[in-house]
Amino acid sequence: MKNKNDYLERILTARVYEVARETPLELAANLSSRIRNRLFLKREDMQEVFSFKLRGAYNKMVRLSAAALERGVVTASAGNHAQGVALAAQRLGCRALIVMPVTTPQIKMQAVEARGATVVIHGDSYDEAYAHALKLAKEGAMTFVHPYDDPDIIAGQGTIGMEILRQHSGPVHAIFAPVGGGGLVSGIAAYVKRLYPQVKVIGVEPTDAGSLHHSLRAGRRIRLPQVGLFADGVAVKQVGAEAFRLCRELLDEVILVDTDAICAAIKDVFEDTRSILEPSGALSVAGAKLYVKREKLRDRSLVAVTSGANMNFDRLRHISERAELGEQREAVMAVTIPEEPGSFRKFCTMLGTRSITEFNYRYADPQEAHVFVAVSVRNRDEATKLILSLEDSGLHTVDLTDNEMAKLHVRHLVGGRAHQVEHELLYRFEFPDRPGALMKFLDSIGHRWNISLFHYRNHGADYGRVLVGMEVPPGEKTEFRAFLKQTGNRYWDESDNPAYRLFLG
Known part of the structure; x- marks a missing residue:
């Protein structure tokens, strides 16, 4: 041995x-x-x-006894290990039961089923799927093939x-x-x-x-x-x-x-x-x-x-x-320009020949206008120099390149001011994105306070990201903060975020 x-x-x-x-x-x-x-x-x-993943899965399974293979194998996986186990089971002629969390991409579920394995959807995370797989293995006297914590799996990889x-x-x-x-x-x-x-x-x-x-x-x-x-x-x-x-x-x-x-x-x-x-x-x-x-x-x-x-x-x-943001080849900015003839053209001239990847404009008041702009740059240094040149020309510029709320939500909501809204608080929420998750989130925030702004984008198996504005009178803020903790979701107070103040507040 x-x-x-x-x-x-x-x-x-x-x-x-x-x-x-x-x-x-x-x-x-x-x-x-x-x-x-x-x-x-x-x-x-x-x-x-x-x-x-097929390396470790096969190296583990090919070493099982004939009796163990006859009883079959069980595993838990978000997808890739599952496909490795399914392929190994197909080649070795044994039954495979794969427990996958609901967040698993559909393409991985389909690939596992196509190889003859049985897929069981259970839990919101790998850990819940793992616990259920161990239970099924014990009940069926089947061999559990661990995705990573096994010497034969590690050796295969x-x-x-x-x-x-x-x-x-x-x-x-x-x-x-x-x-x-x-x-x-x-x-x-x-x-x-x-x-x-x-x-x-x-x-x-x-x-x-x-x-x-x-x-x-x-x-x-x-x-x-x-x-x-x-x-x-x-x-x-x-x-x-x-x-x-x-x-x-x-x-x-x-x-x-x-x-x-x-x-x-x-x-x-x-x-x-x-x-x-x-x-x-x-x-x-x-x-x-x-x-x-x-x-x-x-x-x-x-x-x-x-x-x-x-x-x-x-x-x-x-x-x-x-x-482009990850490669720092895009700069996202909020620029304030005078609301007067020629100022818009002057601003565009200062951007030079750079490619504008996004441009949003909204009339703010008779004196000034706010522009949300994304520009292609070669690197972060070029973005910094551009911002400094705009400032030197008298155009107040806020760098939003690393502002998560601006990148996820505000760029899609520019122009959404509502002057009649009073005592608005703005919060950003995150929750695991899975079927029914948005409705569950809506149920969690209830109907206690009026929702004045709501923005949601689905990103596949990523987090569900929601931006919510709610009208909360000053006397109810303590009750509101207690409510936030009860939702069970991650959240950030964005009420003082400059992107919100410039374009939405």
Whole structure:
């Protein structure tokens, strides 16, 4: 029997190539030129199930006894691991029961069912699906195939590290891998660090799903109270115990990236490969870019694992909107100009030949007008210089590029002043977006106060985001704040937000 700690042997003897292919290691030429380093993409999005997950799933299942295979397997997954288990079950001729949370993209559910597995929808999160899967496994005497916290799963994913070192002839400075439960990055680190300890292995997580990042800082596994759902493939509240043990010993660091950076990375990979990664699949590219910028790195060889491409088509709208912001190639501004002949033309002249990506104008009063404008720029420095030039010309300018409310809502609501509204308070809410979620939210806010403004956009499996204005008399503010806490949703008071004051208040 193999020693649990001898991952080199486990990875070298992993049985993955009966279902998986050795994916290419491709130079991202355009992106490499921009960041002045050689960035190679380990194209796990090119597997048969468009994700690396079949490696670990098959390596685990092919080692089960004939009796265990006869009884069947159970797992819980937001999609990619589910497809790996379904494919493995199909090849091995066993029954597979897959428990998926309601937030799972439809494309992943359909792919699992197409391979003959039975899908059970349960819970709002992976954790709820996981608990239900364990219950079903016990009731049916079936084998539970863990998505990440199992030595055979970790070893299967570790074969990616083996391939990277074999495919790249020269020295590699760093390998970047996305982190959900930690199976992929710990498997890669277990192999790479054993042979080439000088090669950095760096995990990448979303800022709102940083379970490994916070666990490493605390020195113990931390369970997050909630995680962001945009990168649904890594929306895990707690990293696996075995994965954490390995990462604590072997990993160089974990980098956190935001949604805009992930969207920009999806666009970067598309421009180089014409392939569209899912958000979790682009995490490593976003992390590599951030690392290069932070370390001022030049002329090094870097590898980013593009881990999956199971993208819901309806999410592309949101991603395309945010990609330019993530790359800092769009500046969003509120500019106040005199309400007089010629001022509008003067303002447009100052923008020069830059491409205007959005422009909203609303008459404010006889003296001045407010313009909401988005402009394409080469980088953040150019945006800063543009804002300073507008200010120097006497045009008061507010930079809204990092203003979340302005980017999500106000750009679609400019011109919505209602002078007859009294005592208006403005709040932004977030809740997991799933069928019926909006009606549930509306029920939670009730009918106690008059709603004077409401804006909602559906972003697929991301959070539901709502901007709400309510008329709350001064004497009822204490009662209103108590009500906010009872809704159970995340919320932000935007009543003093400059974007609101300029365009809506």
